[in-house]
Amino acid sequence: MSPKRAPSAPPALPGYDYVSLLGSGGFADVFLYQQLLPSRKVAVKVLLPDTVNRQLIENFRHEANVMAQLSTHPSIVTIYGAAVAPDGRPFLAMEYCPKPNLGVRYRRDRFSVPEVLALGVQIAGAVETAHRAGILHRDIKPANILVTAYNRPALTDFGIATSGGAEDDASGMSIPWSPPEAFLEPPGSTPASDVFSLAATLFTLLAGRTPFELPGGSNTSVDLIDRIQRGEIAPLARHDVPQRLEAVLASAMDPEPSRRHQSAMAFGRALQQVEAEMALPVTPLDVLDDSLEPEEVDEEDGGATRIRGVVSIDPHAGEAPLQQAVGGMAAAPDATIRRAPAAPAQPAPAPQAAPEQPRSKRKTVFAIVGAAVVALLGFGIVWLALTAGDEPAPQANPSQSVAPPAAPQRPAAPINVSGVVDGDSVTFTWVNPQPQGGDAFQYRYERSDADPVTAQTATESVTLERDPDGESCILVRLVRDDGRSSNDMEGCARG
Known part of the structure; x- marks a missing residue:
């Protein structure tokens, strides 16, 4: 995008009154319009005239319909509508975020x-x-x-x-x-x-x-x-x-x-x-x-x-009502x-629950347990079961539940953290007690004459500038590829 590019002219849209320019990007301009019915302010994103062709419009319609499916998410902006302006430029009408x-x-x-x-x-x-x-x-x-x-x-x-x-x-x-x-x-x-x-x-x-x-x-x-x-x-x-x-x-x-x-x-x-x-x-x-x-x-x-x-939406349904929001660029x-464009990601598998297990906070099923008659040595004893509402709700199999975030299991911390001074530099080394694929190490090094340095390395050593005070100390922790990390281990070197 060139910041000096002049914005395109706002299109005349039936049912909308133009208010002002909100922002300009490399491929589109965003304008503020007043929608007449229902009455509300909307942000309208319009493609630039020189980017419009038949294939672009078809892909625009396809992705706009896909976005309608996504934008029901509370953290994805909401599209109100998508169409082609009278001057031939596709546009999206979106929630205005002031x-x-x-x-x-x-x-x-x-x-x-x-x-x-x-x-x-x-x-x-x-x-x-x-x-x-x-x-x-x-x-x-x-x-x-x-x-x-x-x-x-x-x-x-x-x-x-x-x-x-x-x-x-x-x-x-x-x-x-x-x-x-x-x-x-x-x-x-x-x-x-x-x-x-x-x-x-x-x-x-x-x-x-x-x-x-x-x-x-x-x-x-x-x-x-x-x-x-x-x-x-x-x-x-x-x-x-x-x-x-x-x-x-x-x-x-x-x-x-x-x-x-x-x-x-x-x-x-x-x-x-x-x-x-x-x-x-x-x-x-x-x-x-x-x-x-x-x-x-x-x-x-x-x-x-x-x-x-x-809710699934047909991506070829034309200019169906959509959802999204834009505030500026x-x-x-x-x-x-x-x-160059990248291929779309494959959808990740959704967590699966066993068919016999009830989903959390779904409608409670109230079952009535019927009376049972048991014969014992010629004497009939009738037991009337209590209603299921008086019994504890069935519990989900713990093996199908994800551990709560309040109690993450930490990996073991690095061991034998030590340093060796060589001139104006110091080299710290340590040992990974339980190596796994994707392991990395985050370290924090604070010199007396400089701001703290926090960085990450995939190796079991790092060379840094020594502390002029005479003692150089480092904190090192192990970081798994899923984001879990160990406690810090400290190592120091004199010289």
Whole structure:
């Protein structure tokens, strides 16, 4: 997107009165309209005239109908309608979100840790819902998370405007929040790629800058891509952020996709565990799954995860009523560049419950136990059973329940953490007591003359600049690929 591009002319839409321009992106403009019936303000996203062709319109209609299915999720923005304007440009009519998007907010406000955890869990549920529908977002960033009138974060811009056409490079990405595989030839994209971008977004909200942006250093696109590919995350430098949360974010932004959380739900549950450890209310993780009937609700983790049925919509039904919301687009730092499209994700399997087990909080079935007559040595004894309402409800098989996030099982901590000073550097080594595939180590190193450094490595050693005070100490913890981490172990070196 060029920030100097003049916006296109707002189309004349029957039933809508134009009010003002809300924002401009690389492929579309967003305008504020007043809908006449029902009377309400709506955001209307209109494709640019030079991007419109027959194939694009067909793909636009298809993805708009898919988005109608997804946007019933409370953390995915709501589409009211989709059609083609009289001038031939496709448009989406969406819920108007008057509050600043997170791309605007993080540059001027300091986010609290509880707020970031809560919105991270909510957006993780939205991303998991999209993945189960076979859709990758591919451009998660602060500017694409809006805030509704009820202060609920809502994910927008699933690439509708960039999904069509036979040309190459039809999809967009934003460098500061993109995973390393996005810069390959050809680019790659999996559910773990969206997990990376979501973690990078949460880091940005906490730090007030992107995770691979070096304060006071060179932060060109080439610099950022190089750091992203090498996994060089700049220190967060916030003392109120628990090390457990730093470890979860570092694991989700591992340059190797196989070492990240392998689903948005796993990442969301890792954030819930942090909430539980901080004695915060655990934010529910809502997931929509089309394997359930629409009226069914399946709750896990004591209600921490709620899986609901999704109403299926024919993707070729034309301009059916839809749901979504847009508030505006960020300027140059969030600029979208073009890249090759990625294949849609395969829907993740929904948690299955045994057919004989009742689902949590479903309608209670009241059964009446009939009278039974037992013959014993010629004497008849009649027993009248009590009603089932007086008996305890049947319990689900514990083996089919997910452990509550309040009591995560920690892996064993690294052992033999020690350091050796060599000139102006110190090399720390340690031993993984129970190695598993995907293991990584998060370390925290604080020198007397510098800010603390928190980073992650896949090896059992790290070399750093020694502390001029004469004693260099490090804290090391083991991080599993599912986000679980051990207690910290300290090692020191003198010299």
